[in-house]
Amino acid sequence: MSLAFDSARWWPxxxxxxxxxxxxxxxxxxASLSFLAGLAAIAGLAGQRAAEGWRTExxxxxxxxxxxxxxxxxxxxxxxxxxxxxxxxxxxxARALDKAKADALLxxxxxxxxxxxxxxxPRLVAVELDRKAPASGAAIEAALRAQGVDAxxxxxxxxTADLMRAGGLIRTTAVAVFVLVVAVLGAAxxxxxxxxxxxxxxxxxxxxxAGATDGYVARLFQARFARSAAQAGLAGALLAMLVAAILKLxxxxxxxxxxxxxxxxxxxxxxxxxxxxxxxxVTAQVTAMAALKxxx
Numbered sequence: 001m002s003l004a005f006d007s008a009r010w011w012p013x014x015x016x017x018x019x020x021x022x023x024x025x026x027x028x029x030x031a032s033l034s035f036l037a038g039l040a041a042i043a044g045l046a047g048q049r050a051a052e053g054w055r056t057e058x059x060x061x062x063x064x065x066x067x068x069x070x071x072x073x074x075x076x077x078x079x080x081x082x083x084x085x086x087x088x089x090x091x092x093x094a095r096a097l098d099k100a101k102a103d104a105l106l107x108x109x110x111x112x113x114x115x116x117x118x119x120x121x122p123r124l125v126a127v128e129l130d131r132k133a134p135a136s137g138a139a140i141e142a143a144l145r146a147q148g149v150d151a152x153x154x155x156x157x158x159x160t161a162d163l164m165r166a167g168g169l170i171r172t173t174a175v176a177v178f179v180l181v182v183a184v185l186g187a188a189x190x191x192x193x194x195x196x197x198x199x200x201x202x203x204x205x206x207x208x209x210a211g212a213t214d215g216y217v218a219r220l221f222q223a224r225f226a227r228s229a230a231q232a233g234l235a236g237a238l239l240a241m242l243v244a245a246i247l248k249l250x251x252x253x254x255x256x257x258x259x260x261x262x263x264x265x266x267x268x269x270x271x272x273x274x275x276x277x278x279x280x281x282v283t284a285q286v287t288a289m290a291a292l293k294x295x296x
Contacts, residue, residue, distance in 0.1 A: 026192045026225075027232040030185060030276055035237025037181040038269030042244045044174025045265045051167030053260075055160050062155045064125040064138065066096075069150050075099065077149060078123035083149040085127055090135030093128040127153075182279055189229065189283040193221050197291050204292070218288035226281035233276035237269035 064085065068077040078096035085094035100119065129135055136153035144151045197204060204217055248261045 026188060027228060029188050030229050030232035030241075030280075031236040033181045033185055034233040034269065034272045034276060035240045036236075037178055037272055037290050038237050038240025039243065040174050040177040042240065042261060042265045044170055045268055046261045047170035048167050049262065050260055051163050051170065055163045055167070060129050060131050060134065062127040062129060062135075062137065062153060064127060064140065064144070064151050064153050066123045066125060066149060066151045066171035068123075074121065074123045078125055080147060081123075081144060081149045081151055082125045084143045084149060085125060085140055088135045088139050088143045090130045090133050090139065091127060092130050095126045095128075097124045097126060137219070154241075168252045178281045184281050185229070185276060189225050189280045190287040192224070192225065193287040194291055196221060197288060214289055214292040217292060218285050220287045224284045225284040226277045229280035230273045230277035233273035237272045240269045241266045 027213060065161040066074070066078045066081045068074040072080075075096070075098065082096040085091055101124070127140065137153045140153045140155070141151075144153070207217060244261055244266050248263065248266075
C-alpha cells in the first residue's frame with residue numbers, strides 16, 4: 001500500500017488556471033487595442049481643440065486687399081480703406097500694411113526683390129473684429145463701396161468652414177476608431193471563450209455531471225476574461241498616457257504645434273480598462289452560454 005500523497009486528487013487543477021499560456025496573445029491584443037484607442041482619444045481631443053482655436057482666430061479677423069485707382073498711390077488707398085473700415089460697427093481695429101510688409105508676404109512665392117519697384121502691388125488692410133459681435137464681410141464691403149475704394153474682403157469664412165469640417169472629421173475618426181476597437185475586442189474575447197471551452201470540454205462535462213449549470217460555467221469565463229481585459233486595458237491606457245506625455249514634453253516644435261496636447265487630455269484613456277472589462281464580461285457570458293447550449 002502506497003502512502004504517497006496525491007495532491008492532484010485532493011486539489012485538482014482549477015477550470016481556468018491563472019497562469020495560462022493561451023491568454024498571453026489575448027492580453028497582448030487587448031493591451032495593444034487599449035493603447036491605440038487611448039492615442040486616438042488623446043489625438044481627437046487635441047485636434048478638436050486645435051481646430052476650434054484656429055476657427056476662433058480666423059473668425060476674429062479679416063483681410064482686405066486694396067487696389068489703387070487713378071492718381072492715388074497704393075498707400076493712400078490703403079489708408080483710406082482702413083479709415084472707412086474702422087467706422088464699421090463690429091470692427092475693433094483696421095490697420096493698413098505698408099509696402100515692405102506686402103512685399104514680405106509675396107516673397108515666398110515670387111522671391112525677394114523680384115518685383116519691379118514701380119509695380120502697383122495691392123496693399124493689405126488687417127482687420128480685427130469685435131469677438132462678441134463681429135462685423136460681416138458684407139458690411140465691410142458696403143463701407144468700402146461708399147468711399148469709392150476698390151477692394152476685396154476676405155472674412156476667412158471659407159477657411160473657417162474648412163476648419164469646422166476638419167474638426168468634425170477628427171471627432172468622427174476618433175469615434176470610429178473606438179467603435180472598431182470595441183468590435184475587435186469583442187471578437188477576440190468570443191474566440192478565446194470558444195477556445196477555452198473546447199480545450200476544457202471534459203472538465204465542463206464533469207461539472208455538469210456534478211450539478212453545475214451552464215450559467216455557473218459561463219460566469220467562470222466571464223470573470224476570468226473581464227479581469228484579464230481590465231489588466232491589459234490598464235497597461236495599454238497607461239502606455240498611451242506615457243507616450244502622450246512625452247510628446248507634450250517634447251516641446252512646441254512645428255510638427256507638434258499642429259496637435260497641441262493638453263495635460264487634461266491624458267485622462268482620456270482612463271475609462272478604457274473599465275470599458276474593456278465590461279465588453280469582455282458581456283461577450284464571454286453570451287458566447288459561453290451560446291456554446292454550452294449548442295453542445296450535445
